[in-house]
Amino acid sequence: MRFFVFVIFWFSLTVSAAEVSVLSPNKKLKLVFSDSGNIAQYRVEYNEKVVLGSSKLGFTFATAAPMYRDFTLTEKSRNSVDVVWAQPWGEQTNIRDHHNELIVAFSHLHNKENMFSVQARVFDDGIGFRYIVHGNNERTITRELTEFNFVDSHKATAYWIPAHGRERYEYLYRTTPLQEVYKAHTPFTVKYDGGLHVAIHEAALVDFAGMSLDKQELGRFSASLAPSHDGALVRKVGPFKTPWRTITIGEEAVDLVNSYIALNLNEPNKLGDVSWVEPGKYIGIWWGMHIDKFTWGSGEKHGATTERTMAYMDFAAEHGFDGVLVEGWNKGWDGDWIANSELFSFTQSYPDFDLKKVTDYGKEKGVKLIGHHETSGGITNYEAQMGDGFALYESLGVSQIKTGYVAHGQNLKVKDNNGNMRYEFTDSQRVVNHFIHNVATAAKYKLSINTHESVKDTGLRRTYPNWISRESARGQEYNSGWAAPNPPEHIPMLAFTRMLAGPMDFTPGIFNFDYVRINDGGKEWGKGDNMRPRTTLAKQLAQYVVLYSPIQMAADLPENYLAKPDAFQFIKDVPTDWSETKALQGEVGDFIAIARKSRKHKDYSGDDWFFGAVTDEKARTLNVSLDFLDSDEEYEAQVYVDAKDAHWENNPYAIEITRKTVSSIDVIKLDLAPSGGAAIRFKKL
Ligand code: NOJ
Ligand code: CA
Secondary structure, eight states, X not given: OHXXXXXXXXXXXHSOOOEEEEEOTTSOEEEEEEOGGGOOEEEEEETTEEEEEEEEOOEEESSSOOBSSSEEEEEEEEEEEEEEEEOSSSSOSEEEEEEEEEEEEEEESSOTTOEEEEEEEEETTEEEEEEXXXXXXXXXXXXXXXXXXXXXXXXEEEEEOBSSOTTTTOOOOEEEEGGGOOEEOSSEEEEETTSOEEEEEEEOOOSSOOEEEEEEETTEEEEEEOOOTXXXXXXXXXXXXXXXXXXXXXXXXXXXXXOOHHHXXXXXXXXXXXXXXXXXXEEEEOHHHHTTSSBSSSSTTBSOOHHHHHHHHHHHHHHTOOEEEEOSOBTTOSSOTTTOGGGOOSSOBOTTOOHHHHHHHHHHHXXXXXXXXXXXXXXHHHHHHHHHHHHHHHHXXXXXXXXXXXXXXXXXXXXXXXXXXXXXXTTSHHHHHHHHHHHHHHHHTTOEEEETTOOOOOSTTTTOTTEEEEOOSOOGGGGSSSSOOOOTTHHHHHTXXXXXXXXXXXOOOOOOOOOOEEOTTXXXXXXXXXXXXXXXXXXXXXHHXXXXXXXXXXXXXXXXXXXXXXXXXXXXXXXXXXXXEEEEEEETTTEEEEEEEEOOBTTBOSOOEEEEEEEOSSOEEEEEEOTTSOTTOOEEEEEEEEOTTOBTTTBTTOEEEEEEEEOTTOEEEEXXXXXXXXXXXXXXX
């Protein structure tokens, strides 16, 4: 008996194997923490089957004691939450936050000071956990040990882009066996052969480096934090909380799209009254530069002239757009603007652009100028001028700014205190903090920010609702001729990968595919080369519903909309703010169908439903049950779908526009062409 007691005592001190677990509210999803072998770890089970096997937790630091091994686990606290909160704008008004929380502590066997906690929340559709690191010391993280260990990795397919390359997040998604992934950005989407879908991402990336995933062995990945210019990953003083590591789980691909765990894990709105944040639609002096009709820089082809802006404002007013984006208005674009970030001025216009005159004209017309701050990665140059740039725009009634950080790979330029230029990744701690500083400062001037070449979205729009959209993926600009265009699968791929992070300013709506662009080598790109959107016209329309953003651009030149007024009507009718969203059908990279209900707004009744569907290179027939419509109501379905002989490659404009009366008991059959789509307005009768 004495001997027996001794054995238990001995085990608990050295190789204890405690397990503490927490279930989702529906009890299907289980998160288990363990200290087996005195290694801090977790695993995830779904329907009693292991999905992520034993995966390590912890950190190593430059000098502080490592959180690496010799840890024991204790349970700290539990909590259950079931609340509904409202988004000021979004793909859905009300978001339900229903989860069970567990906080555990891992304490070092021999060093009492060395301990950390993990706070976990388990929802029906996924898990979030974050580290709480205690103690008052200074720490430089040299490794995050968090693992995501996919079991049965030979039976899974991954959809991913490589991390930390020259083009940041602007890569074509790859579809490979999970075991062939080596270094991936998140959201990282995986499909098991049995149909289960898993997406790894993070929420609330604040004062930390962005996490990507490094392959360790077979299905085992470890967190990889973007390094700073000096090689340190993250610097912290005193106790800190990390961003949440998230694991979204769904039985079908659309379950990932219908999940809001990342928003739930972010802090509530910090800005108070945000009625000044305005969703809406815009046009811009923009595509003209991408197809080489205009230039950003000064000269004969300068796009941003006073006259052209006023003409665009006329067009915007006539067709119901809220804003006109003007790029290339300010000094700094001449020469190699990508290399000359230090030359950008955020207050001085080119002489042929009268900022006051165009904003005054816009006020008469009820159209806002949308501001533009391209930094080409010059963080210090921008930070020095940001306040002045914001004040100028605010004084003229501008309420939204598109920012840009075109700079290759690890090339965002930050001057240190000694005046030395340092080069940073887009997702380094310093640059992550810059983006938040930019958005929080903009809020003081009641300005909303649409960041291009931004760090990935981690749901911070909940905390900063003026972070109205961002790019962070290959957008429409890649179809303009200066690069290999996005392939037919791109949109149904984005829908299940990039879009899991949050809104994207993709800039849909190219109507003329027959432009000719003289590329840098003097070669004409044009119709024959297919250096243009690889979609049908109907698929351009469907993007307004499929790719969520509270601000949507009509990206093409005004004259190209006037040439196709029937199809243009859909862009005029479609809202950008929704009370409900339902992803209905789809497979990653193949197709998706989504329905959204309009939110009540000055220009919209809030009664209509909208629908968008897109397919990859394969033609596809969709049978869509209209049971998402409000029951007992009749709607006029205004259908914009590929015509019979439509094909992205040789007949992209063929579109059929029809109207019929429907209700929620109907099923609608849609024939999508290769790289085609369908867009429908269900107008309540
Ligand atoms: C890249 C942005 O994504 C694009 O929209 C913009 O026109 C250029 N930068 C210039 O700022
Ligand atoms: Ca871009």
